[in-house]
Amino acid sequence: VSRHVPLARRALFQDRRRASLAAGGVAAVLLLVLMLQGIFDGAMQQVTLYLRQSPADVIVSQADVRTMHMSVSTLPPETVDAVAGLDGVAWAEGIRYTTTIVARGERQQLSYVIGYDPVTGRGGPSRITSGQSPAHGEIIVEAVAADRLGVHIGDELSLFGQDFRLSGLFTGGTTIANSLAFITSDDFAAQRGPTIAYVLVGAGPGVPAGVLAERVARALPEETVQTRQRFADEEAALVKDMSADIMQLMALISFLIGLAVISLTLFTLTLSKLREHAIVKALGAPNRRLVTLVLHQAAWLVAMAVSLATVLAVGLGRLIGEVNPAITVAVEPSQVLRVAVATMVVGVLGAVLPLRRVTTVDPASAFRRAT
Amino acid sequence: MGDGRRLVGSVVSAGLAVMLILLLSGLWSGIREQTTLYTDHAGAALYVLQPGVRDLTAGTSVVPLDVLDRVRADPEVTWAAPVRSSYVILQLHDSKVAPYVVGAVPGQPGGVWSLAAGRVPMADDEIVPDRVLARRHGLGIGSSVELAGRRFRVVGLADHSAGFMVPFVFVTHAALDDVTGTKASTSFILIGTSHPTTVAARLQAAGLNVLTRQQVAANNLRLATGIYGAPLRLMVAIAVGAGTLIVALAGYTAIVERQREYGVIKALGGSGGRLIRLAFVQSLSLGSLALATGGLLFLAGRALIETVRPQFEIPLTGESFGTAALASLAMALVATALPARRLRSLEPALAFRAAG
Numbered sequence: 264v265s266r267h268v269p270l271a272r273r274a275l276f277q278d279r280r281r282a283s284l285a286a287g288g289v290a291a292v293l294l295l296v297l298m299l300q301g302i303f304d305g306a307m308q309q310v311t312l313y314l315r316q317s318p319a320d321v322i323v324s325q326a327d328v329r330t331m332h333m334s335v336s337t338l339p340p341e342t343v344d345a346v347a348g349l350d351g352v353a354w355a356e357g358i359r360y361t362t363t364i365v366a367r368g369e370r371q372q373l374s375y376v377i378g379y380d381p382v383t384g385r386g387g388p389s390r391i392t393s394g395q396s397p398a399h400g401e402i403i404v405e406a407v408a409a410d411r412l413g414v415h416i417g418d419e420l421s422l423f424g425q426d427f428r429l430s431g432l433f434t435g436g437t438t439i440a441n442s443l444a445f446i447t448s449d450d451f452a453a454q455r456g457p458t459i460a461y462v463l464v465g466a467g468p469g470v471p472a473g474v475l476a477e478r479v480a481r482a483l484p485e486e487t488v489q490t491r492q493r494f495a496d497e498e499a500a501l502v503k504d505m506s507a508d509i510m511q512l513m514a515l516i517s518f519l520i521g522l523a524v525i526s527l528t529l530f531t532l533t534l535s536k537l538r539e540h541a542i543v544k545a546l547g548a549p550n551r552r553l554v555t556l557v558l559h560q561a562a563w564l565v566a567m568a569v570s571l572a573t574v575l576a577v578g579l580g581r582l583i584g585e586v587n588p589a590i591t592v593a594v595e596p597s598q599v600l601r602v603a604v605a606t607m608v609v610g611v612l613g614a615v616l617p618l619r620r621v622t623t624v625d626p627a628s629a630f631r632r633a634t
Numbered sequence: 635m636g637d638g639r640r641l642v643g644s645v646v647s648a649g650l651a652v653m654l655i656l657l658l659s660g661l662w663s664g665i666r667e668q669t670t671l672y673t674d675h676a677g678a679a680l681y682v683l684q685p686g687v688r689d690l691t692a693g694t695s696v697v698p699l700d701v702l703d704r705v706r707a708d709p710e711v712t713w714a715a716p717v718r719s720s721y722v723i724l725q726l727h728d729s730k731v732a733p734y735v736v737g738a739v740p741g742q743p744g745g746v747w748s749l750a751a752g753r754v755p756m757a758d759d760e761i762v763p764d765r766v767l768a769r770r771h772g773l774g775i776g777s778s779v780e781l782a783g784r785r786f787r788v789v790g791l792a793d794h795s796a797g798f799m800v801p802f803v804f805v806t807h808a809a810l811d812d813v814t815g816t817k818a819s820t821s822f823i824l825i826g827t828s829h830p831t832t833v834a835a836r837l838q839a840a841g842l843n844v845l846t847r848q849q850v851a852a853n854n855l856r857l858a859t860g861i862y863g864a865p866l867r868l869m870v871a872i873a874v875g876a877g878t879l880i881v882a883l884a885g886y887t888a889i890v891e892r893q894r895e896y897g898v899i900k901a902l903g904g905s906g907g908r909l910i911r912l913a914f915v916q917s918l919s920l921g922s923l924a925l926a927t928g929g930l931l932f933l934a935g936r937a938l939i940e941t942v943r944p945q946f947e948i949p950l951t952g953e954s955f956g957t958a959a960l961a962s963l964a965m966a967l968v969a970t971a972l973p974a975r976r977l978r979s980l981e982p983a984l985a986f987r988a989a990g
Binding site for chain 1: 639640643644646647650651653654657684685686687688689694695696720721722723725729730731732780781782783784799813814815816843857860861864865868869872873875876879880882883884886887890891935939943945946972
């Protein structure tokens, strides 16, 4: 038997509809894994956006508080001056922060509300896309959140039981769960007291963030001091840890279904081609050749399923983004690779039953008349 | 359907897809039940929240403590208790957990509603985590936990308090005041009364934001639906799609491999429509078997999940079973539609050719 005859591919694709259904079935369950992971990864990108775009090199928070997401941090206001006076610090600025509802009538948006100094703008959004930064009694919200709330610049929004006038919009930071909103630090303090939540610290020229963080940490041993990168990593770890259980569960079920489908397809295919396998064996091909043939078929199925699932995940992600901009679906290449490797393992496991069947096929059966 | 192993393979594959639909639907029901855990158990008829705040899960309501005296002064208020609540990130075993921390005044309502072991927190350095969270991270009575830089001692384990992604943890009100750096205020006030309508009206007239237990529960649920609803519905839709393709694959394979028999029926005068009806019955049988198998797999899977990850509550509701049954029917319809053209154009002469 010539090694160049692509028996595996020909047998698999002889009935293209069956091959497509099998690949489609596996792809659908892989799509489930990719989409769920993509939603969490997208949320992670949005959750860390404020930090990634911050001009701060170092961030100070309450002892043992390492994140902003679902966190409460309280620092005395004088912490800002204590940091600002340190060697290597170019600037230090406190921000106030809480999680609460921003509402317009019956429409509500769960928001991380940040009180900052609009004059420096360091604690605010990286860019205001329309309108202007908030003055006393004003608020700025993310564009998707504004759309959800049905508000335009100049409209009133309810926050802390008070009315705030919408003065501007920015983009980025809205997830399916929450959004960002900014008011002036003084307005925040008037509602929630003088304490601050975090101190953003800028490094002087030539001072690496890590060195500055160590210096600030020595000066403030009671507080938590992290570089901006470290802080963003902690935020990402929180989203990852919170979603780990549900991800593992969905992945396990999906791969089990994938295993069953691949196994069923290869087994059915092997049974229907037993006579051909017997002929190959009668022509002198060793069992190794038949094993390779089945494994090739498994590889083809897996490759088709992973490719289809990836294309569908990217397409569906874009569609979801259009329909609901609050949901960001990030299909990362590393995640696709992980899914592909896991599916390949599943494919090999799915080939076990058919492999048993082809290795035990009697070459003489090739010459018996089928009934 | 011929080969028994192939039938088993088909039924198990489709059954797994049905199980996935049941699990996802059940998970969604569980999330909704867990969302109203606090309001279901706190025993209050009314809640006083900061103006503008309508639920407990969204976040930080701040109510001045002097409001408590005004509430207690109402003649029809049986009891009123302040409760502070906050999300606090815990670092346990190199992983981050975001519990909903509830701080109640010792001896007053609003704290632990069910204990699996130990006692409720009385001192400001005592903590009672949910028992599922505790087991997961090896915490027992006497263990030490760091909460925002403060050290707490576990004095009890709470039962029926494992929320989806967000478990409950209980401390004293004063302890949470200290952790959050907020004094002379509380998050919300619970009110016990036999006359909720009149009390609510009176307190609202006095300028307070008063909501009934049902309103707070509905708002909690609305918020949770907004967060989890869309992704879970998407997952269910994908699971239905996967199941449809799997049943279609199994049905199609069975039909293709039996086309000689179908040819015989056609040669004996059977119409294309009769063959399609036959194929539909076959697919429907497969769908029904898949539904039954999926139900059994769901029960086994749920038992396993609730043992390994008890924070996931997965009830089997009529709604989720209805979704799975409808999905099975849809699967059967699609599974028949795919080979329909092939069956209609089947040559009767096929029946008389030698197989090979």
